[in-house]
Amino acid sequence: MKRSDAASxxxxxxxxxxxxxxxxxxxxxxxxxxxxxxxxxxLLAVVLTATALAQQxxxxxxxxxxxxxxxxxxxxxDRFQRFQDRLYRLSxxxxxxxxxNAQRLARALERAGELGLTDKLDDIVRLLEDPAxxxxxxxxQDNWLGDADALLSILLERDSANxxxxxxxxxxxxxxxxxxxxxxxxxxxxxxxxxxxxxxKMKQQLDQALRxxxxxxxxxxxxxxxGAKKQESGGSPEKAAPSEEALAKEAKELAEQVxxxxxxxxxxxxxxxxxxxxxxxxxxxxxxxxxxxxxAADSLQRRDPPTAEKQQQQAxxxxxxxxxxxxxxKKALEQQxxxxxxxxKQRDTAQQTKSLGQQMQQQSSSAGKPSGGKPGESxxxxxxxxxxxxxMNDASESxxxxxxxxxxxxxxxxxxxxxxxxxxxxxxxxxxxxxEREETLRDLEARFRDMLTRQRPINESTLVLxxxxxxxxxxxxxxxxxxxxxxxxxxxxQAAGCLHILDEEGTTIAFPRVVEQLSEDMTxxxxxxxxAQVGAVTQVIQQEIVGTLEQLLEAVKxxxxxxxxxxxxxxxxxxxPPLLPESAELKLLRASQQxxxxxxxxxxxxxxxxxxxxxxxxxxxxxxxxxxxECMDIAREMHDRKP
Numbered sequence: 001m002k003r004s005d006a007a008s009x010x011x012x013x014x015x016x017x018x019x020x021x022x023x024x025x026x027x028x029x030x031x032x033x034x035x036x037x038x039x040x041x042x043l044l045a046v047v048l049t050a051t052a053l054a055q056q057x058x059x060x061x062x063x064x065x066x067x068x069x070x071x072x073x074x075x076x077x078d079r080f081q082r083f084q085d086r087l088y089r090l091s092x093x094x095x096x097x098x099x100x101n102a103q104r105l106a107r108a109l110e111r112a113g114e115l116g117l118t119d120k121l122d123d124i125v126r127l128l129e130d131p132a133x134x135x136x137x138x139x140x141q142d143n144w145l146g147d148a149d150a151l152l153s154i155l156l157e158r159d160s161a162n163x164x165x166x167x168x169x170x171x172x173x174x175x176x177x178x179x180x181x182x183x184x185x186x187x188x189x190x191x192x193x194x195x196x197x198x199x200x201k202m203k204q205q206l207d208q209a210l211r212x213x214x215x216x217x218x219x220x221x222x223x224x225x226x227g228a229k230k231q232e233s234g235g236s237p238e239k240a241a242p243s244e245e246a247l248a249k250e251a252k253e254l255a256e257q258v259x260x261x262x263x264x265x266x267x268x269x270x271x272x273x274x275x276x277x278x279x280x281x282x283x284x285x286x287x288x289x290x291x292x293x294x295x296a297a298d299s300l301q302r303r304d305p306p307t308a309e310k311q312q313q314q315a316x317x318x319x320x321x322x323x324x325x326x327x328x329x330k331k332a333l334e335q336q337x338x339x340x341x342x343x344x345k346q347r348d349t350a351q352q353t354k355s356l357g358q359q360m361q362q363q364s365s366s367a368g369k370p371s372g373g374k375p376g377e378s379x380x381x382x383x384x385x386x387x388x389x390x391x392m393n394d395a396s397e398s399x400x401x402x403x404x405x406x407x408x409x410x411x412x413x414x415x416x417x418x419x420x421x422x423x424x425x426x427x428x429x430x431x432x433x434x435x436e437r438e439e440t441l442r443d444l445e446a447r448f449r450d451m452l453t454r455q456r457p458i459n460e461s462t463l464v465l466x467x468x469x470x471x472x473x474x475x476x477x478x479x480x481x482x483x484x485x486x487x488x489x490x491x492x493x494q495a496a497g498c499l500h501i502l503d504e505e506g507t508t509i510a511f512p513r514v515v516e517q518l519s520e521d522m523t524x525x526x527x528x529x530x531x532a533q534v535g536a537v538t539q540v541i542q543q544e545i546v547g548t549l550e551q552l553l554e555a556v557k558x559x560x561x562x563x564x565x566x567x568x569x570x571x572x573x574x575x576x577p578p579l580l581p582e583s584a585e586l587k588l589l590r591a592s593q594q595x596x597x598x599x600x601x602x603x604x605x606x607x608x609x610x611x612x613x614x615x616x617x618x619x620x621x622x623x624x625x626x627x628x629x630e631c632m633d634i635a636r637e638m639h640d641r642k643p
Contacts, residue, residue, distance in 0.1 A: 070128035077121035084112060108154045115147040169432050171363055176425040178356050183418045185349045190411040192342050195269045196404035199336040202275060205261050206330050212254050217319045220247050241300040248293030255286035271335035278329035282322040289318035343399035350392035357385045380428040381421030388417035437579060438563055440505055445556045447498050452549040454491050458484055459542040466534040473532060485529040492522035507578040509637045510585035513630060514592055518548050535611045540602040544595045551591050555584045593631050599624055
């Protein structure tokens with residue numbers, strides 16, 4: 001008796017196609033408690049068996065096949081009753097330690113009673129006992145599976161504490177990024193204040209240097225005129241030499257002072273750089289003026305007035321050029337950002353900091369903090385942000401008063417407070433991410449362990465069927481193969497759920513790819529079982545599935561131990577510690593390559609012995625080729641990730 005797919009929209013029909021709606025939910029959600037996961041797995045086992053039994057309804061029933069189906073349905077009913085008993089006991093055990101999970105289990109029990117799931121299974125058993133009612137049993141099975149999905153939905157609800165932790169991580173990460181932007185702005189303002197103070201100080205130094213240059217030029221002019229008068233009156237020109245030498249010394253000292261002004265720090269504004277370049281040029285001309293004066297003094301000592309006069313003229317010219325460059329340096333400083341503009345920018349940054357502090361205050365007022373947090377506790381870094389805002393406002397007042405030098409220490413304190421806030425947030429984020437990582441590892445461990453428990457019986461049954469021989473398969477073996485294929489696909493769906501978790505977590509490269517390969521191998525095993533292919537290649541695939549699950553379990557357990565000991569294996573591209581260290585990922589990649597080698601050899605042996613059809617072998621080799629390329633890609637990505 002066959003029915004169309006449209007008659008049962010809740011699940012898919014066909015060889016091995018057993019995808020109740022609950023499977024999709026299981027592949028997308030995960031919760032931390034191992035015991036509640038075991039309960040979900042129990043319900044899943046009931047649903048799987050019921051689905052497989054419903055599939056058998058597609059076969060024409062006979063008087064010999066009705067009673068075995070009814071017996072299987074009774075087995076499902078008994079299993080479901082045990083499941084409800086387990087649900088009740090577990091809800092009592094979790095009442096104190098995990099009250100939220102206990103309430104969830106209680107809701108599931110209440111919903112199961114409302115839906116009358118046990119009574120409906122009794123009805124299906126009675127219908128299957130009558131060959132004429134098999135079509136009615138199929139409809140009832142469809143309805144029961146839909147109700148079981150509703151029950152599974154309750155058990156798969158994501159823990160609110162997990163959601164709160166994830167939301168808190170997102171919120172604190174946003175705060176941390178905002179603080180990073182504020183730090184960048186405040187450091188820029190601090191640098192601008194420092195440069196403004198440096199410009200103000202430099203302007204004072206330039207004004208003083210200009211006064212000294214003007215005084216030097218005046219004295220030098222007077223001494224030059226006095227020496228010329230004495231020469232005209234027949235006096236001794238060498239008497240003017242000491243005065244010329246004194247002026248030369250004074251010019252040299254001024255040149256050294258201006259040279260110190262011209263010394264350029266490593267990081268400053270363009271206007272300050274231009275001012276220092278002009279000061280450098282002024283220092284050189286002052287040095288030249290000093291040398292000319294000294295030379296003139298020597299000429300006067302040698303009674304060589306004409307030469308001395310030329311040298312004095314050169315000194316006058318150098319002093320004038322030094323003065324021009326000093327004036328140009330002052331003009332360059334006028335381009336420096338005014339304190340009024342900096343004060344406004346400082347107020348804007350203070351307002352942004354205030355807004356962030358208010359957001360952090362709202363966060364601290366929210367109820368239901370995870371990870372031991374209590375309502376009303378300050379958000380990490382909140383007090384530091386509030387103190388930083390106060391320092392910024394004080395700094396803006398100093399800038400309004402044209403006192404950038406007094407604004408600097410206040411800006412320094414604001415930067416210090418923001419850095420402390422950033423540190424507190426980073427520490428809290430590290431703690432929350434560690435908790436989340438531990439939870440993810442616990443969840444993956446439970447899932448891998450459950451898959452391993454389900455996979456081993458599949459492998460054992462496949463081996464028994466192979467020993468029996470395909471030519472001896474009867475209806476009972478065909479039904480068993482259908483059950484095995486359905487069970488294998490169900491385990492594959494669990495692997496897909498693990499892959500979803502790893503994709504969301506996103507800190508590893510090889511780990512999710514290996515789980516994806518695991519799911520593909522399970523699907524391949526299910527397809528081969530549905531096609532009654534239970535030979536060596538199928539057994540190799542199934543053995544590799546068990547081996548992969550054991551390796552994944554070992555890697556997860558080792559990482560759990562390292563987390564407990566406070567060890568962290570490097571960082572991922574996102575900056576977070578990876579779920580698995582690189583050494584563990586390398587082992588997974590190596591094992592994946594070994595599986596490619598083993599599978600290749602198995603297909604080759606199967607072809608030679610004739611156990612493996614050529615077309616099947618060809619398809620398998622194509623898949624292995626893709627698997628080999630994927631191993632190469634994983635290795636390349638891991639290499640490129642290294643700093």
